Structure formats: structure tokens, C-alpha cells
Amino acid sequence: MTADADPRDATSELEPEIRDEDGRLASGFVEEVAEAISANDSARVRDLSGRLHESDLGDLIETLGPDDRPKLIELLGKDFDFAALTEIDETVRVQLLEELPPETVAKGMRELDSDDAVYILEDLDEADRARILAQMPALDRVALTRSLDYPEDSAGRRMQTEFVAAPPFWTVGHTIDYIADTDGLPDTFYEIFVVDPAHKLLGSVPLDRLLRTRRSRLLSEILEENPRTIRATEDQEQAARMFERYNLVSAAVVDDAGRLVGVLMVDDILDVIEEEADEDLRALGGVTGDEEISDPVLYTARSRIFWLLVNLATAFVSASVIGLFEGTIQQMVALAVLMPIVASMGGNAGTQTMTVAVRALATRDLGSHNARRLVRRETLVGLVNGVILAVLVGTFAGGWFQNAQLGLIIGAAMVTNFVCAGLFGILIPLTLDKLKADPAVASGVFLTTVTDTVGFFSFLGLATWWFGIGLGG
Template structure:
């Protein structure tokens, strides 16, 4: 009885007391696998009937790889292909390659154009063309046109289903058309007004349309769109416009100003999440497209470059240390304390670098305010350097009883934290100026600067001080 209650809760997505992730309900995934193994289509449909597309995607990821295409084939038209847009790219491509072409074609025909393009774009060109060839000519032409736009552009993200009306229609005609016409978008927030050549004149929000008398012409209530997106605009730039102006949707036009699609806020949320995910991974030295489902060899190759750059930086720091081998042999305390200086500088540099990279990504850090931000970071580095210098001087004197050694590490700490602050912001700015992604490339350079400056400052000052 308890298991039946759990499975029922998993299908509805809610438990008796609180929200329940259906994939985590005991026995649910096993019940799905059992239904697939015996080809019990009715039981399978009953289990997944009420799953949201996101939960359906998580179910696919939880299944053994061999069971995923079998489940989709068994469900047939009852499987929501939108769930594939929620999968990791690796899993999605594997599933598509296992499915019959006809199954993929039928699934894509029920999707909005932007979702269909999202699913197709990761396939090999031959596989892509094989699927497109079996679609009706109008749908094929629409998808092919979107696929021809650059990756990560508005043209790739846009939905080509929208409502466009002439300005001489009345509000009554527009409402009748929306209410009686099949094949219109399921979700929309405005209707667009176009001239006979399909050039965009503006839009009418639905709330205004519903509140206007039926006899008024559409052209009299149209508003010129201030935030029109071009098909070639980068998706990250478009996302920034949505965020800045709190947009729900925006029209997309081609080079001639003709309306070709619309971007909605749900598309932009995905873009923001993807871009943030890529930046976060890049700062950690991980490829932006790395996913949990990727193979061992792919992950090992993608991480090699970053680790190799860090190895070069470590060897350079090691070379600096070797320059002061005699001083290290004379005073063991130097060897004990020098990692503290480099580590503190590395942490400070990473903090500054993270803020700078994010500010560059959001266009908050620009040429006009770069000088002020650099000066601020320099002051922050100097202030923290002085504070931690005092702390370390006291700690070193208490630990080793050598006042001069406390002075040496204090001075080195100030120098390295100032260097970390400058390197943390100047390196991303320089890389960005040369069109190199600062999120990907800043880390090894900042690490090298803080290690080399930290070791050289501490050991160099110690060498000069204790020789005098």
C-alpha cells in the first residue's frame, strides 16, 4: 500500500505532505524499467502521464542508457519531445542516434521551432539533413533557416511562430482571428503589426488589445518596439537587454527589417543559465560544455590544457625559489613561511579576478570606469595587505622570536596583495582587449603573478635584510 501511494505521488509530482521529486520516490524508476522490459505500454503511460517535461528528462537520465530510446519508442506520440531540451547534450545526442528517424521526425513536428532547432543543432550534419529531409517542406525550410544562423545567436534561439497582423485590421477582427484560427502559438504576450512587405511597425500587448473597443484599428493602438533584436545578435547581449529592461518578449528581425521570429523570457532564462554556467566552469579551468554525462576521455582532454598551464606556472615559481636556495638552508623558517605569502596573494588575486571577469561579462566594467575600478582594487589590496602584514608580523614574532623576520614577511605580504589586486583586474582587462575570453585565460596568469611575486618578494627581502 505504501509503495502504491509513493508511485501515485511520483506521477502527480507531489507527496502527501510536501513536494516530492518523482525520480527519488522508492521503486519509481524500477517500475519504469519493469514496464519497458515487458513492453507494457499502458502501465508505462500511466506512470509518466503527469510528469512535467523537466521530470521526464530527469527520468531519462536516471534510466540505463539502453532503456532510454526504448521508452520513447514505446510511448510514441505520448512522449513529450520537449523533455529532450532539458537533457545534457551528450545524453540527448546518444538518444537521438538510437531512435529511428521517423520517431524523431514525428516528435519534432509537435515542437515549437526554437525547441526543434535546439534538439537538431548538436547532431552531425548528415544526421541533421536525414531528419530534415523527411519533414514537410514548410517546416523543413523554417528549421533550416534557423540552423543557418550562427550558433548562440538570436536567430538560433528565436521562435518562428508568432501572430502578425496588418495595421488596417480592427481590434475585433484581430480577436476573432486569434480565437478561431488553428496553428497559432500556444503562448504569446503580444501581436505584431507589419506592413505588406512584413517589415515590423510595432506591437500591441494583449492587455491593451483586450481593453480596446472592437471597432478601433490596430494601427491606432500600435506601439513602436524600442528593443528590436537582430537575428545575428549574440544571445548573451540579448539576455542583457531582457534583464535591463524587464522584457517578456522581443521581436526578431532580419537584415532588411522584416519580422522573422520572437524571443520570449523563457528562452532568455535558459541563455542566462547557460552563460553563467560556462563562466563558472571557465573560472575553474573546466570547458564550458563539460557535463556530468561526458565520457572519461573527453573530460580528461578538456581539462589537460588548464592543468598544463598551471604546471608551467608552478615550475616558474619553483625556479624563483631555487634562486634563494642558500638563504633557505640558513633559515628553515623561510621555507615554513613562504607558502603563506603566496597563498594569501593567490586568494586575493582570485577574488579580484572573479569580480572583474563577471563585470566584463555583464558590461559593467568598461573603458569609461576602468581607471576608477583599478584604483579601488589597488586601495583594497593595499589596505588588506597592511592589515594582514600586522597580523603576520605578530604571529611570526610570537612563533619564532625574530622581530626582523616578522618585518620581512609583513613587507612581502603588502607587496604581494597589491600585486594580486593589480593582476586580478589588469589581466582580465588586457585579455578582453585582445578578444580573449578572460574567464578562460585569467586564472593561470593571476596564479603565476601571485606565486612569483610572493616568493620573490619574501625571499628577496629576506636575503637583503639578513645580509645587512
């Protein structure tokens, strides 16, 4: 009975110990747990972390040293909630699962919802996965294996196979009584799915609607006829778009024949949305692959070098453009001093355009209906800002080297490069998207090639022509 307790007091008693004001795990708390672990003090460990939310427990595991992690699980024993494993980085999870005995893992996994179990199993290699599955009850094993048969990143992988389904001829009252009387319903559900005898989905009834309706009415009278569904083989990102667009908290997953096979929950979708935004962001920053901050040095270095090699090729292309004008530079070293300004400013302007374009493509805000308008807009924005910066840079550069003509030339080169930056900043992602490539991953390197090449070529070329200095060495 808590009628008199102030829940905020209770929270503030609990929270500050675990997390600091920024929402990170408090270092004092982590140290206390680590100490209890090294003292092998199972009672204290259980006291400190036995009743943590799976998410806090997951963060705790990540924060602990690699040796303390399996020990924590061991000391917690049956108080360890395996759902915490869904909250930690893949690298840490795989490592941990390899160190734990398969029976312990299988036992812990039995308590999990199917989506959590699949999430944990999917990253393991074939052998580890088989070893764990072999220890699971047959029914669970079949369900998990079926989910794992769906392609990676599909709705089928993310769905939960536990749901509440009812036939259309049940009354509201009967359904409510059924829920009250039945054990083994899923832990959490927000709607009842109405299915025919062949398990084809007929519609859904959100719980609030069920509660609002007279007991005598039939489910068939109150069901939502065309609930948003997603096919099990479809990509999870497509599901995420649907959840976002139609403000869903759960959605039925159906097979190709329209039969209900599972349910997607919004908390899993939240993870998908976060992942997706993360991928775009990293891709734009030249970090591809699924690097995590817990990865070791060599693994990280290897995952990043591919991108650096691609950029190296680009860098040599622009170097060779400069190489064309060695003679000009030798006669006017000021050009070498100023040329990076033209190239890098063009790169910055192009990146602004590209960032907007990549994100608009990802959220489906940019498409054939407005592509033309945006290409025009971005080119014009490039022109406007190019002219403004050209005046500034031209004035500075002309003053610096006491050469008004040099100021004019760098200004003209800036305008040229800014217009190209705007134009290609949007055309490159649009083209990659048309070719079904991910614009976030490859746009940057193409764009830099354009802005560097155009920047160096226009500036050095104009100077060579204007000052009448011959090409070559």
C-alpha cells in the first residue's frame, strides 16, 4: 500500500545513486559494484544490482571491466535478468555469451520475450547459436528458429511472437474475462488482434477501445478494419517509417498469405529509428560498418581504413590538378597560399547542401515531386553565398598580397566553386538514391572530389589565363 508515499521522494531516493544528473551511470555506484564483485560478495552485488531495470543493468555491464562482467552475472545467479543483454553493445554481448555456460544462457533466455531472445541470438555464430538453442524447450526453439530464418534487419527478426488474438464473434465482455482468466499472456500488449480460423488478420482492437465499449458488443463490430500491418520480410526501417507516420505503439506482422505471425512494439522501433539516424550520421562522418565505442583499437582502425583509402584516391586526384599548374605556382607562390581557401570553402558549402539532401532523402521528404525545385534552390543558395564570400575573400586576399587582380580571380573562382558545390551537393545524393545506393555513405567523397577539383582548377586556371603564364613546369 503506497497511498501516502510520495512517489517522487521514492524516486529521488533511488535515482541519484545510480545515475548522475546528466543521466550517465554514477561513478560512485559503479565503483561500489566493482568492489563487491572483487570481494566475491554475492549478497552485496545482489543488493546493489539485483533489482535494476534491464537498461540500467545493461549500462552497468558495459561500464564494468571485461573481467568483472561475467563475474557479475555469476554472482547475481538467478537474479540476473537476461533482458539486460539486449541493452549492451554487440561486441560486449558476444564476448560475454561465449564466456557463459550454454545451459545458463538457455535458462536465462527462456524467460525472455521472443524478440529479445532473437536479438541476442542473431549476432552469435552458427555453432554458439545451435548450442544455446539445443538447451531450449522445443516450442521456443521452433519459434526462435522461424524468426531467425527471416532476413537480417527485417520486421520478422524484430517482432515478438507472443500476442493476444481473438475470433471476431467474441463479445467485449468475453474477451475481457478471457484476458483476466488466462495465464501466459504476453507481458505487455496494447491491442487485441482479431483473426479468422486460418489465423488471417481481420482487424485490431486497441485496449482503450475495448474498455470503452459495452460488454455485449462483438469484436467484429468494433475492430479497426484495416490496421496498419507490415510483412515479416519487409525491412525494419519501413516499419519504423510506418510507426512514425501513423503514431503507432504496436503493429501486426503478417506473412505473405496475410496470416498473423507476430507483433512489432514501439520500443523496438525506437531502437530502429535511433540506429537509422546513427547510421546516416556516421556514414556522413566517414564511419561505416557497425563500430561501437567498446571495440578495441585494431578492430576500429581496420573498420575505418577503407574510407580513408577511398579519400586518399580523391586527394591524389586534386593533387594532380594542382600538378597541372606547377609553373604558375612557381611564378606566383601566393596562389599556393590561397588555393586551399577556395577548395575548402566550396567543400563546406557543398557539405551543407549534401547534409540537408541526405537527411531529406532518408525521411522521404525529398522525392521526384520536389527534386527540381530543390536543385534550383541549392544552386541559387550557392550563388548567393558564393558572391558574398567571394567579395570578402577577394578583398582580404587582394589586400594581403597587394594585388587587386588576384582578389578578382579568387573571387571568381569562389563563385564558380560555390555554384558547383550547391548543384552537386544535391545532384550526387539524388543520383545515388536513384541508383539504389545509400546516399549517406558515398556522397561525401564524390562531393569533395568535385569541390576540390573545381576549386583548384578554377582558381589556378583563371590565374594562369589572366596573368598569361604558360602551363607546365
